[in-house]
Amino acid sequence: MGNEETGGQAIKVEVRVYAGLRRYLPEAPIGHSTTVMLRPGATVAEALESLGIPLRETKTCFVNGIQREPGHPLRDGDQLAAFPPIAGGLGVQNPLAG
DSSP states (O other), X not given: OOHHHHTTOOEEEEEEEOXXXXXXXXXXXXXXXXXXXXXXXXXXHXXXXXXXXXXXXXXXXXXTTEEEOTTOBOOTTOXXXXXXXXXXXXXXXXXXXX
């Protein structure tokens, strides 16, 4: 759907945040999305900013299950998932390893 298909009206995007990003949406129950209304052509970055989520705290975003960059334009009905950087693994000893 392009801008012409929305008639210049706002687009609706479902947003899910994970791990540490959940602190920006404390009212959203775990596993549920939040709906945002955006201008046609709004980007992933704009969607996050509209929710008060700093882009610098977001490592990976998926739109409809496909990894996308912050400048990716959103369409009406898109599903956006945002993840923070996840630490761990390197330098941690596994007590089960022999």
